[in-house]
Amino acid sequence: MIADFEYFAPKTVKEALSLLSQYKEAKIIAGGQSLLVVLKQRLFSPEYLIDIKGISALDYINYEEGKGLRIGALTPHRTIEKSPVIQKYFPVLSEMENNIATIQTRNWGTIGGNICHGDPAGDPAPVFIALKAKLKLASLGGERVIDMQEFSKDYLEVALDPGEMLSEIQIPKPAPHTGTAHDKLMVMKGDMGIIGAAVSIVLDSKGKCEDARIVLSNAASVPLRAGKAEKKLIGKVLNDALLAEAGELASAEADPPADVHGSAEYRREMVKVFVRRAAAKALERARAA
Amino acid sequence: MKGELKELSLTINGKPYELKVKAMTLLVELLRNELKLTGTKVGCLDSACGACTVNIDGKAVRSCSVLALQANGRKVTTIEGVSDSDKLHPIQQAMIDHGAIECGFCTPGMVMSAKALLAENPNPTRDEIREAIQGNLCADEGYVKYIEAIEIAAKEMRGGK
Numbered sequence: 001m002i003a004d005f006e007y008f009a010p011k012t013v014k015e016a017l018s019l020l021s022q023y024k025e026a027k028i029i030a031g032g033q034s035l036l037v038v039l040k041q042r043l044f045s046p047e048y049l050i051d052i053k054g055i056s057a058l059d060y061i062n063y064e065e066g067k068g069l070r071i072g073a074l075t076p077h078r079t080i081e082k083s084p085v086i087q088k089y090f091p092v093l094s095e096m097e098n099n100i101a102t103i104q105t106r107n108w109g110t111i112g113g114n115i116c117h118g119d120p121a122g123d124p125a126p127v128f129i130a131l132k133a134k135l136k137l138a139s140l141g142g143e144r145v146i147d148m149q150e151f152s153k154d155y156l157e158v159a160l161d162p163g164e165m166l167s168e169i170q171i172p173k174p175a176p177h178t179g180t181a182h183d184k185l186m187v188m189k190g191d192m193g194i195i196g197a198a199v200s201i202v203l204d205s206k207g208k209c210e211d212a213r214i215v216l217s218n219a220a221s222v223p224l225r226a227g228k229a230e231k232k233l234i235g236k237v238l239n240d241a242l243l244a245e246a247g248e249l250a251s252a253e254a255d256p257p258a259d260v261h262g263s264a265e266y267r268r269e270m271v272k273v274f275v276r277r278a279a280a281k282a283l284e285r286a287r288a289a
Numbered sequence: 290m291k292g293e294l295k296e297l298s299l300t301i302n303g304k305p306y307e308l309k310v311k312a313m314t315l316l317v318e319l320l321r322n323e324l325k326l327t328g329t330k331v332g333c334l335d336s337a338c339g340a341c342t343v344n345i346d347g348k349a350v351r352s353c354s355v356l357a358l359q360a361n362g363r364k365v366t367t368i369e370g371v372s373d374s375d376k377l378h379p380i381q382q383a384m385i386d387h388g389a390i391e392c393g394f395c396t397p398g399m400v401m402s403a404k405a406l407l408a409e410n411p412n413p414t415r416d417e418i419r420e421a422i423q424g425n426l427c428a429d430e431g432y433v434k435y436i437e438a439i440e441i442a443a444k445e446m447r448g449g450k
Contacts, residue, residue: 001334006291007312007358029356036315036354037336047291049312053359078348102424103402104339107348108355190423 002036003045009054013167016052017140021163023048028165030074030113033105053110058167063089069171073112078103080111090171092180092198096127101190112166115151118158121192125152125223126215127182128169130198136168137161145170152222175211177203179285183278184217185270187261193217194261195270197250199278201233201286209233214246214275219254219267226250229275243279247272299360301326302370310357317341317352320367328368328397332426339425342398343367349405349421368397371404380404383442384435391429398425403439411447415440 008026010016020026026048029035038044052058058074063085071080080086081097100106100114100123114124115135125148133148140163148169151159160166174180180200184193196217204210212233214226229250236242256267294309301324310319317334320326320343329352332338336354343352344366371378377385380403390396399422406413406421413421418439419432427435444450 001315001318002313004291004311004313007295007356009358009361032356032359033336033354036356039313040335051356051359054361102339103405103421104342104349104351104424105336105354107405108345108350 002039003042005046005049007049007051009051011054013055013057013138013165016050016055016165017138017163019050020165021140023050024162026050028052028116030116031076031109032113033101033109034113034117034119052165058112061085065173068173071111071169071171073115073166073168074110075112077101077106077109077111077114081106089173090131090180092127092131092182096123096182096198099123099184099186099190111169115148115169116158116160116166118152118154118156119192120152120155120220120222120224121196121218122223123182123184123193123196123198123217126196126198126217127180128171129215129223129225130180130182130200130213131171131174132200132213134170134172135166136170137164138167139164143167149223149225155221174200175202177205177286177289179282179287179289181278181281181285183274183281185274195219195256195267195274197271197274197278199275199282201238201279201282203286207237207287209236209238212246214250214279216250216254216271216275219256219271221255224254226253226275228253233279238283240276240280243276243283244272246279247275250275295358297358297361299362300364302366312356312358314357315353316343316355316357316360316365319357320352320365326367326369330394330397332394337426338395338398339402339422340395340398342401342425344401344405347405347408349402349424351424366401366404368400371400378404378442379445380407380439380442383438383445387434387438387441389431389434389438391427391431395425395427399427399435403435403442406439407443407446411443413439413443 027046058072060072062070128148182198184196200213202211216224229246251271258264330340332340
C-alpha cells in the first residue's frame with residue numbers, strides 16, 4: 001500500500017538532528033495522521049523516514065506567569081485539549097483541539113506534526129498566529145525562533161531548512177483584557193473547516209480596541225491574516241456593525257480555493273459570517289478578562 | 290536499507306511479540322495479515338471510518354493510521370484481547386443484550402473506543418459517550434443503541450452504581 005522506505009526511530013532530539021543532517025531528503029514523521037494519508041495515496045514517497053514520535057522529551061506543556069506557554073512539538077492534540085493549564089489560560093486552544101478530527105486522531109497526532117504539514121485548512125496555525133505564537137526550530141547548528149506567521153510558505157510548504165525540525169511552540173502571556181476565539185464551518189464535527197476564523201482582540205483600559213488579529217484558514221494557500229479587517233477595528237469602541245464590517249473586509253482579502261465542499265464565492269460569504277462570530281466571542285471574552 | 294525487515298517488539302493483548310516487519314507495514318496490516326487477528330476491521334483504510342480502532346497504551350487509535358513500527362515498545366489491545374477468556378467484557382455483553390449490534394462490522398471499533406473511554410472516565414455523560422464514538426461510523430445508523438449500551442456497561446462496571 002505504501003511504498004517502502006528506510007526507517008529510523010531516534011530516541012533523542014540530537015539523534016534525530018544527526019539523522020536529518022546525514023539524510024538531507026529524509027522526511028520526518030511524528031504521529032503521521034496527515035502524512036500517512038499522503039503516503040497511502042502515493043502523492044509522495046520518501047526514501048528515508050525519520051520517526052520522531054518516540055522522542056518523549058518533546059511531549060510537554062509548561063506555563064509560567066512571566067514566560068507564557070511552552071508546548072513541546074510532540075505533544076498529542078488530546079493532551080492539549082485536556083490540559084487544565086490550557087483550559088484555564090488559553091481556553092481557545094482547548095476548544096480548537098476539540099474540533100480537530102476525532103479522539104482517535106487526537107490521541108496519536110501531534111501539534112508539531114500538524115503545523116509542519118503546512119495545510120492551510122488546518123486549525124492550529126491560525127489560532128497560534130492570533131495568539132502571537134513563536135516557533136523554536138532546532139538543527140545541529142543550534143536553535144532559532146521565528147514567528148508562527150512566517151512559518152507557512154505555501155500549500156504544504158513551511159519554512160524549515162534542510163536539517164531543521166520544530167521543537168517547541170511558544171505563546172506569550174496575553175496582554176490584560178485580551179479575548180481570543182476560533183470558529184469554523186463544518187458539515188460534521190471534526191471536519192477540516194470549509195472556512196475557519198481565529199480572532200484575538202485586546203482592549204485598553206477605556207474599552208477601546210487596542211490590537212486585533214484576524215486569521216483565516218482555508219482562505220488562501222497559507223493561514224491568512226486579514227490586515228485591513230484588523231485595522232478597521234483598532235482604535236475604536238467595538239460594536240456589532242464594526243465586526244460585520246471587519247467580516248466584509250476579510251472576505252475581500254480572502255482568496256479561497258473552490259472544491260467539492262464549497263465554491264470560492266460561497267467561502268467568501270462564509271468568511272463574513274465566521275469572522276463576525278469569532279470576533280463577537282473574542283470581544284465578549286476581552287470584556288470579561 | 291530499504292526493503293530490509295526491521296525488528297519490532299511489542300505487547301499485543303498481554304502477550305509479548307518479537308517480530309520482523311517491513312517499514313511501510315501499517316499496524317492494521319500487521320494485525321490482520323501477519324498475525325491473523327482479523328477481529329479488527331478495515332473499512333476505509335483512510336482514517337475516516339474508525340472500524341480499525343485499537344487501543345495503544347490504553348488510548349483509542351486508528352490502526353490504519355499508525356505504522357506497525359511506531360507501536361514498538363507499546364501495549365496494543367485489539368478486540369480479541371477484550372474479553373476475559375470465555376466471559377465477554379461488560380461492554381460487549383451490553384451491546385449484545387441491548388441490540389446495539391446490527392451487521393456488526395463497526396462493532397470491534399465501537400468496543401475499543403468505548404473501552405478507552407471507560408478506562409479514563411468510568412462515569413461518562415451521554416455527550417462524552419457520543420464524543421468517544423464520534424470517530425466510529427456505523428453504516429446501519431445504530432448510534433443510539435450503542436450509546437445506551439455503553440451507558441449500561443459503564444454502570445455495570447461501576448458495580449451497578
